[in-house]
Structure formats: C-alpha cells, structure tokens
Amino acid sequence: MSEPTADQLRRRALALFGRSLHIRTVDTGSCAVCESEIRLLSAPPYDLHRLGFFLTPAPRHADLLLVTGPAVRAMDNALLKAYEATPDPKAVVAVGACALGGIYEEDGLVHGALDRVLPIDVYIPGCPPSPLALLQGLLVAVGRLEERVAALSFDLVAEAER
Amino acid sequence: MSHAITVLVLATGGLWLLAAMTGLAAARRELWLRAAALASGLGGACAVTGGVLLAIHGHATNVSVGSNVVGTANLRVTPLAAAFIVLLGIIAVAIALYAPRYHSPGRGTALYTCVYNLALIASLVVLAAGSVVTFLVAWESMALLSYLLILRHQEREGVARGAFLFLALSEIGFALIVAAFAILATQTHTLDLATMAARASHVGAGWRTAAFLLALLGFGFKAGVVPLHVWLPAAHPVAPADGSAFLSGMVIKLGIYGIALFTVTLLRDGPAWWGLLIMGLGAASAVLGILYALMERDLKRFLAFSSIENVGIILVALGASLTFAAYHQRAIATFLLITALYHAVNHGVYKTLLFLEAGVIEHTTGTRDLDRLGGLIRRLPRTSVISLIGTMGIAALPPLNGFVTEWMLFQGLFQGFRIANHTVGILIVVAGAVVALTAGLALNAFARAYGIPFLGMPRSRGAARAQERGQPIAGPALLAVICVFLGVGAPLVLTVLSRTAHFITGVDIHAELLLPQLTVIPAHTNFSGFSPTYLAAFILAVTAVPILIYLAGRPRAASRTVPVWDGGIRAFEARMQYTATTHANPVRVTFDPLYRPAVELQRASDDPAGRSGPVHYGFRVTPIFERYLYQPVVRAVEWLADRARPIQSGDVSLYLLYVFVAVIVAFAIYAK
Amino acid sequence: MAYWFLRGLGHGIVTTRYPKAIDVWTQTLPTPPAFHSDRLTLALADRLVAVCPSRALAREADELVVDLGACTACGRCIDEGRGAVEASGVFELASTSRERLVKRVRIGGGAG
Numbered sequence: 001m002s003e004p005t006a007d008q009l010r011r012r013a014l015a016l017f018g019r020s021l022h023i024r025t026v027d028t029g030s031c032a033v034c035e036s037e038i039r040l041l042s043a044p045p046y047d048l049h050r051l052g053f054f055l056t057p058a059p060r061h062a063d064l065l066l067v068t069g070p071a072v073r074a075m076d077n078a079l080l081k082a083y084e085a086t087p088d089p090k091a092v093v094a095v096g097a098c099a100l101g102g103i104y105e106e107d108g109l110v111h112g113a114l115d116r117v118l119p120i121d122v123y124i125p126g127c128p129p130s131p132l133a134l135l136q137g138l139l140v141a142v143g144r145l146e147e148r149v150a151a152l153s154f155d156l157v158a159e160a161e162r
Numbered sequence: 163m164s165h166a167i168t169v170l171v172l173a174t175g176g177l178w179l180l181a182a183m184t185g186l187a188a189a190r191r192e193l194w195l196r197a198a199a200l201a202s203g204l205g206g207a208c209a210v211t212g213g214v215l216l217a218i219h220g221h222a223t224n225v226s227v228g229s230n231v232v233g234t235a236n237l238r239v240t241p242l243a244a245a246f247i248v249l250l251g252i253i254a255v256a257i258a259l260y261a262p263r264y265h266s267p268g269r270g271t272a273l274y275t276c277v278y279n280l281a282l283i284a285s286l287v288v289l290a291a292g293s294v295v296t297f298l299v300a301w302e303s304m305a306l307l308s309y310l311l312i313l314r315h316q317e318r319e320g321v322a323r324g325a326f327l328f329l330a331l332s333e334i335g336f337a338l339i340v341a342a343f344a345i346l347a348t349q350t351h352t353l354d355l356a357t358m359a360a361r362a363s364h365v366g367a368g369w370r371t372a373a374f375l376l377a378l379l380g381f382g383f384k385a386g387v388v389p390l391h392v393w394l395p396a397a398h399p400v401a402p403a404d405g406s407a408f409l410s411g412m413v414i415k416l417g418i419y420g421i422a423l424f425t426v427t428l429l430r431d432g433p434a435w436w437g438l439l440i441m442g443l444g445a446a447s448a449v450l451g452i453l454y455a456l457m458e459r460d461l462k463r464f465l466a467f468s469s470i471e472n473v474g475i476i477l478v479a480l481g482a483s484l485t486f487a488a489y490h491q492r493a494i495a496t497f498l499l500i501t502a503l504y505h506a507v508n509h510g511v512y513k514t515l516l517f518l519e520a521g522v523i524e525h526t527t528g529t530r531d532l533d534r535l536g537g538l539i540r541r542l543p544r545t546s547v548i549s550l551i552g553t554m555g556i557a558a559l560p561p562l563n564g565f566v567t568e569w570m571l572f573q574g575l576f577q578g579f580r581i582a583n584h585t586v587g588i589l590i591v592v593a594g595a596v597v598a599l600t601a602g603l604a605l606n607a608f609a610r611a612y613g614i615p616f617l618g619m620p621r622s623r624g625a626a627r628a629q630e631r632g633q634p635i636a637g638p639a640l641l642a643v644i645c646v647f648l649g650v651g652a653p654l655v656l657t658v659l660s661r662t663a664h665f666i667t668g669v670d671i672h673a674e675l676l677l678p679q680l681t682v683i684p685a686h687t688n689f690s691g692f693s694p695t696y697l698a699a700f701i702l703a704v705t706a707v708p709i710l711i712y713l714a715g716r717p718r719a720a721s722r723t724v725p726v727w728d729g730g731i732r733a734f735e736a737r738m739q740y741t742a743t744t745h746a747n748p749v750r751v752t753f754d755p756l757y758r759p760a761v762e763l764q765r766a767s768d769d770p771a772g773r774s775g776p777v778h779y780g781f782r783v784t785p786i787f788e789r790y791l792y793q794p795v796v797r798a799v800e801w802l803a804d805r806a807r808p809i810q811s812g813d814v815s816l817y818l819l820y821v822f823v824a825v826i827v828a829f830a831i832y833a834k
Numbered sequence: 835m836a837y838w839f840l841r842g843l844g845h846g847i848v849t850t851r852y853p854k855a856i857d858v859w860t861q862t863l864p865t866p867p868a869f870h871s872d873r874l875t876l877a878l879a880d881r882l883v884a885v886c887p888s889r890a891l892a893r894e895a896d897e898l899v900v901d902l903g904a905c906t907a908c909g910r911c912i913d914e915g916r917g918a919v920e921a922s923g924v925f926e927l928a929s930t931s932r933e934r935l936v937k938r939v940r941i942g943g944g945a946g
Binding site: 006 | 872906
C-alpha cells in the first residue's frame with residue numbers, strides 16, 4: 001500500500017476528530033509561557049469550545065496530546081505513560097520552539113526535541129505561539145484547515161516573482 | 163419421628179465422644195487426627211439433620227443417659243434449641259474440615275482436639291438439657307473446656323490474660339445463673355425444665371423478676387452484652403482460629419439461648435419492660451460493639467467486637483419480640499422471634515467463616531495487624547473470594563443472609579406503631595434507628611476489614627509472600643455456600659422456622675409470612691414485602707446484561723493493555739495507600755467523646771521548616787468499661803479481701819475456735 | 835433595559851471569529867522574518883546567523899537556512915539586517931512535517 005497522501009490524511013483526521021476533540025496538555029519541562037497561551041484558549045477572546053475543542057485532565061479521555069517543553073529526560077516516564085494511556089486513534093501536537101528542537105541541544109538532562117521521544121503529527125512553531133496560532137495548529141490537526149506554511153518560501157523576491 | 167430425632171442427637175454425642183478419644187490417641191499417630199476430624203464432622207452432620215428434623219417436627223423423645231453412679235443426664239430437645247443445634251452441627255462440620263490443615267500435628271494438637279470435641283458435647287447437652295442439674299453441669303463443663311481451648315498456646319503473650327478474663331467472667335455469670343435457677347426451682351418445687359415451664363406462671367411477680375434479672379446478667383456475661391463483654395476482645399485474638407470460631411459462633415449463642423430459654427419458655431408472658439430492657443441492652447451493645455470494632459487494628463479483635471455488635475442485634479430482635487407479645491401483637495412477636503433465631507444462625511455461619519479465614523491469613527502472612535497486610539487477593543485468591551462472601555453476609559449486603567435478617571428486623575421494629583402505648587412504640591422505633599446506625603457503621607467497618615488486607619498492595623514482607631498452598635479451603639468454602647443458601651433460599655428457611663416458632667409460641671404465622679411467590683412478609687400483608695430469591699436472580703441478571711452487551715458489541719479491532727493511569731508517577735508504593743487507622747479516621751473524629759483517645763506525638767526535633775525527622779504518632783482508645791466499671795469493682799473486692807485477711811491468721815488455735823463455733827451454730831439450726 | 839442589552843450584544847462580543855475572519859490586531863504579532871534575498875550578502879548572512887539567539891538561522895554555502903520551528907520571533911535579525919529582513923506577518927505556521935518548516939533562501943537572489 002502506498003503512503004497516504006496529505007489529502008487522505010486530512011480527510012481521515014476530519015472523520016475522526018472533526019466534530020469534537022478532547023485535548024490533554026503535557027508539560028515536559030517548558031518555561032510555562034506556552035502553558036499560559038494554552039490556558040488563554042479557554043478564555044472568551046479565543047474560546048476553543050466554540051470550535052468543539054475541550055481540555056481534559058485524563059489521558060484516557062483524550063484524543064490529542066498537546067505537548068510543550070524540550071522533553072526533559074526526567075519527564076520521560078510520565079510522558080510515555082500519558083502517551084500509552086491515551087487510546088488510539090490519537091494525535092500528538094508539539095508546541096513551541098523548545099519542543100521543535102530549536103533551543104536546547106540534546107544532552108544528559110534533555111532530549112532537546114520532542115520528536116526524539118514521540119511521533120508528532122503537527123508542529124506549532126513560536127515562542128510562545130499566540131493562541132490564534134495554537135488554534136490554527138489544532139484545526140490543522142483535525143483536518144479542518146489546510147496548512148499554509150508549506151506554500152510560503154519567506155523569500156520576498158521569490159514571492160514577488162510568483 | 164420423635165425417636166429418630168433423639169437417636170440422631172445421641173448419635174451426635176456419641177460420635178463426638180469417639181472423636182475426642184481418637185483425638186487423644188493422635189498424640190502417637192497423626193492419622194488418628196484425621197479420623198477424629200472425620201468423626202467430628204459426621205457428628206456435626208447428624209446434629210444438622212437432627213436439628214432440622216426437630217425444627218419441622220417439633221417434638222423429640224426424652225431420654226436419660228447415665229447411671230446412678232455417675233448421675234443421669236436428662237436430655238430433652240426443645241424446638242427453641244433446634245436452630246442452635248443446627249448451627250452447632252454446621253460449625254462442627256466446618257471446623258472438622260478446617261482443623262487437620264490448620265493445626266500442626268503433635269501432642270498439643272491431640273489434647274486440643276480431645277478438649278474441643280468434649281466442648282462440643284457439652285454445648286450439645288446444654289441445648290438438650292431436660293433438667294436444671296444437667297443444664298448447669300453441662301454449662302460449667304462447656305465453660306471450663308472453652309477455657310482450655312483458649313489456652314492452646316499458653317506460652318504466647320496475652321493468652322493467659324485472655325483465658326483468665328474468660329473464665330473469671332464466666333464464673334461470675336455462672337453464679338448468677340445458678341441463683342436464677344435456684345429461685346425458680348424452689349418456687350416451682352421441681353428440677354425438671356418442662357415442669358418448671360408449666361408451673362412458672364404461678365410464681366410471684368417479685369420472684370419472677372428476680373429470676374429474670376439474674377438470668378439476663380448471668381447469660382449476658384456469656385453472650386457478650388455490653389458492659390459484660392470485656393472477655394471477648396481479650397480472649398478471641400489469642401485463641402487458635404477454630405477455637406475463636408467456636409467461641410464466637412457457638413458459645414456466645416449459648417448465652418443467647420439461655421436468655422431466650424428464660425424469657426420465652428420458662429418465664430413466658432413477662433411484662434413489657436423485660437423486653438424493653440433487653441432491647442435497650444441489645445441496642446447499646448450493637449452500636450458500641452461496632453464503634454469499638456472500627457478502631458481495631460488486630461483482625462481478630464475486630465471480629466470479636468463485631469460479634470458483640472451482632473449479639474446486640476439478636477437481643478434487639480428478642481427484646482422487641484417480647485415487647486410485642488406483651489402488647490398482644492402475637493404475629494409480629496413471633497416474626498421477631500424467628501428473626502432472632504435466624505440471625506443467630508446467620509451470624510454463627512459467617513462469623514465462623516471469618517474467623518477461620520482470619521486464621522488462614524495469620525498463618526500465611528504471619529500477622530493479624532491490618533496495617534501490615536495488603537494485596538492478599540492476588541496471593542490467596544480462593545480465600546479472598548470466600549472471605550468476600552462472608553464479609554458481604556455480615557455487612558448485610560443483598561442478596562445474602564445478613565441482609566435478609568436485618569431487613570426482617572427493621573420491618574418488625576418499624577411496626578412499633580401497632581402498639582397502643584405510644585411511648586413503647588416510639589422506644590421500639592428508636593431501637594430501630596440505633597440498629598440502622600449500627601448497620602451503616604458495620605458496612606464501613608467491613609469495607610475496611612476486607613479492603614485493607616485483601617486489596618491494594620502488600621504493606622509488609624509477610625503479606626507479600628503469602629502462599630495459599632496447603633491452607634484449608636473446604637471448611638470455609640462450605641460455610642460460604644451455606645451463607646448463600648441461607649440468603650437466597652430464605653423462603654425455604656423461613657418455612658422451617660415458622661413451624662418451629664409455631665411450636666415455641668403457639669402462633670402460626672406461616673400464611674402471613676410467605677406468599678406462594680417466594681416473598682417474605684413481615685407478619686402483616688399491608689406493610690411491606692420482598693423476595694430474596696427474586697432479588698438474587700435480579701442481581702445476577704443486572705450484572706449479566708452489561709457483560710453480555712460488552713461481549714457481543716466490543717470493538718473487534720486490536721486492543722492494547724496498558725497499566726492503569728496513575729498520573730505519571732514513577733511507581734506505586736505500598737506506603738501511598740490508606741491504612742486501617744486512617745480509613746477509620748472520620749468515625750474516630752465524629753465519635754471522639756466516646757473514644758477519648760490517648761494521643762502521643764513525638765518529633766525528633768522541632769525544626770519549623772518541616773525537616774524534623776521521623777514523627778511518632780501513637781493512638782490508643784480509652785477502655786471505658788475496664789477503667790470505670792471493672793477496675794473499681796476489682797479494687798473494692800481487693801479492699802474487702804484485705805479487711806478480711808485477719809480471719810486467715812495462720813494460728814491453729816483460732817481455726818479450732820472457728821470449728822467449735824460452727825458446730826455450735828449447726829446444732830442450733832438443726833435442732834429446731 | 836433593552837438598550838443596554840442590545841448595546842452589550844453589539845459592542846460586547848470580544849470573541850474572535852477565527853478561522854472565518856482574521857482580526858486586525860494580528861498584524862502586530864511577532865512573526866518570523868522574511869528576506870529580500872537580492873539584498874542579502876554573505877557577510878550580512880553571517881552577521882544574521884551570529885545575532886540569532888536560537889538556532890533558527892544557519893548558512894550553508896550560498897543559502898541561508900531558516901528554521902521556522904526554532905525561530906522565537908525575537909526580531910534581532912530584523913534589527914540587524916534592516917532593509918534586507920523584515921517581519922513576515924505570518925503567524926499561521928503549523929505544519930505536519932518538520933522538514934517543511936525549514937526554508938532556504940538563496941543569498942543574492944536568483945531562482946529559489
């Protein structure tokens with residue numbers, strides 16, 4: 001069987017998670033600013049409930065793990081237990097520059113990047129990503145939005161020529 | 163049929179005598195221990211059969227055993243004793259299955275087996291006594307033999323004290339019982355119990371009351387009524403498990419049998435205040451028993467206090483029965499009498515089960531301390547299931563036997579409004595409220611007593627290493643099956659008991675007790691009703707339906723099995739769990755004025771930052787009855803004995819003077 | 835009464851309508867840099883790499899490798915390379931692939 005295309009992946013995500021999503025956050029050693037932004041999501045200006053997203057404390061009830069932090073080795077046990085406790089199908093979203101490997105090198109205390117520990121479905125850059133960026137990342141994870149950064153080149157000359 | 167019953171009773175006694183002698187011979191050969199157990203079990207089976215037949219038939223032939231040299235024992239089995247004889251038989255069979263695997267063979271065990279079977283015979287004769295002398299001799303034998311049973315491991319700590327307390331209080335009770343029988347015997351001019359019962363209504367009210375009070379106190383010592391109960395928590399933990407089972411299952415019931423014998427048979431139709439007094443004592447025993455039970459860490463002491471609680475419940479039923487009878491509510495009175503007998507049998511069955519399993523726990527883990535046990539459901543699976551059934555029974559969970567009798571008790575008590583005297587009616591309902599409190603506390607207590615040792619993680623190495631191989635299973639398993647039968651088959655049991663009650667009181671409530679649809683009605687059809695059989699079937703169905711739905715509809719996709727979500731901690735440790743002490747803490751805080759606990763708190767240092775090192779917390783319940791009731795009496799007796807010491811001066815000439823004065827006085831009396 | 839209720843309905847709704855509409859204030863959000871590749875030089879590129887506090891910028895031969903995943907939108911490269919670097923204004927950066935977050939800009943312009 002060939003690799004599923006992006007479109008097929010997106011349609012599958014939409015079928016599974018498109019109507020409501022339960023999110024469990026895991027902090028693997030971040031500075032907690034990403035956590036503040038995640039917490040703001042439930043406030044009225046951003047209101048993730050109107051999109052059908054819910055934050056849940058129990059990984060057993062979760063569809064999606066929202067992970068921040070550079071994967072400190074001390075959190076390995078807890079992170080893997082939370083990952084295993086989340087029933088399939090599930091998605092993992094890495095939040096912030098720390099989780100994406102940009103800040104810390106891998107050494108005896110920290111893995112440095114989250115994808116060295118878990119398989120990641122969506123990466124959300126930022127330090128911290130604003131709540132709207134988080135919403136976009138979550139909507140991409142459930143397949144309700146297309147990802148936009150792929151088409152951009154960040155080279156203004158190349159953009160102008162297009 | 164009457165002859166058959168008598169033959170069965172005699173056969174029981176004979177088989178137990180054979181078991182006693184075989185047990186004695188087992189000092190030389192271990193095989194004889196098994197033979198003794200076989201004889202004991204067969205005797206128990208005969209007792210059960212005889213008891214059931216007696217319950218149905220109601221009459222057995224009187225017989226006298228013995229000769230003019232040794233004295234004769236007049237045996238007359240009455241319907242009142244039928245339920246107790248069945249219970250004795252069940253306990254004998256269960257212990258016969260249990261004992262060979264519990265006791266290590268040797269001379270001590272051989273003697274123990276002999277004494278135990280003789281105690282069984284003594285209990286049987288108490289229940290089957292036809293004359294006062296037979297009763298008293300059998301009673302005292304039973305007490306002395308039980309004392310020897312408790313002393314099995316006399317070198318261990320606490321055994322001597324426990325046995326001594328048992329014997330001391332038993333002797334005080336015996337003196338009172340002798341006084342009660344003496345009053346009745348002199349007033350009715352007979353020693354035969356049947357004749358005494360027939361003539362007792364002609365005895366003066368003052369003498370009747372005196373006999374009643376003496377009998378209540380005397381038998382109360384044996385039954386374990388508060389405040390006469392202090393031997394129970396001292397003697398039960400130190401006796402071997404089957405000895406404790408026999409004590410709690412049977413010996414206590416003999417106390418209740420004695421009270422019932424006096425109030426229902428010998429001094430029948432007593433005034434209402436007799437019943438109210440018994441009910442009050444019973445309610446106090448019930449609630450105090452369970453409150454003290456909740457504070458216990460020692461599993462067998464806990465079960466001992468629970469026995470006190472159940473004795474209280476039986477006495478509430480008995481007392482309420484007498485009260486209703488005094489106000490001519492004969493149907494409810496008979497119903498409550500049936501409840502009392504039924505609960506006595508039920509308690510005998512499940513308490514024996516629990517004590518036998520406590521013995522297994524003690525042998526496999528090496529401790530009785532609840533705070534050192536845990537996780538036994540994985541190490542001792544069959545024991546756990548059997549204990550669960552016993553615990554559900556004693557905690558009165560439907561559809562088992564404890565639930566049936568507690569329901570019957572409540573339904574009987576709540577019909578207090580049918581009594582014309584409103585004060586008495588209210589008192590009866592208040593007793594019902596106290597029993598309800600007891601039932602709630604008992605549920606809490608037994609959740610603790612089952613959950614802490616069996617569930618969770620082991621709190622000590624002994625608990626972690628427990629092995630079930632070689633432990634007795636058959637005896638407790640049989641008791642568990644009987645528990646289920648007594649609960650689910652309650653209509654059948656009640657059919658038999660209503661016939662027995664008919665023989666005892668003359669009131670037949672069979673039609674008002676059971677509808678043909680296997681329903682139990684508390685004596686009046688317009689009050690309430692329920693069916694334990696249908697309830698059991700319903701519970702099974704309700705449990706089976708979700709299981710079937712799951713099996714039929716579960717997802718066919720591959721599933722993963724992962725550990726329980728624990729918050730991501732590194733590992734569970736046994737010290738993270740509740741202990742028995744903390745589980746009971748809400749009750750301790752609520753009832754603090756009753757417990758008046760002595761608390762000691764020591765820290766290694768007083769560092770305010772919290773790094774004070776190990777903290778020692780000690781907590782002890784104040785023994786109110788020992789301190790405020792028994793010790794003053796003991797001190798008064800010692801003071802009197804001190805004052806009387808000059809009489810025993812050791813001077814021979816003074817003793818000769820005593821003899822001379824005694825002879826003069828004797829001549830003076832007999833010359834008249 | 836009705837006036838305050840209707841006024842509240844009209845003025846009091848602060849919830850964003852994202853993703854149906856993007857609010858105006860999002861233009862002030864800190865965002866990763868965008869480059870005028872024709873105004874980039876090798877020297878400037880090296881200075882930009884040195885000034886970046888995370889490992890978002892690197893130079894490989896004649897390409898500036900921009901790791902959007904590592905960018906914290908601090909703005910130092912924008913300050914350092916005024917004229918050649920400006921804020922991209924893109925905050926919707928989520929991606930399903932880590933590789934697609936690594937962009938390459940040819941220094942000096944040319945086919946990208």
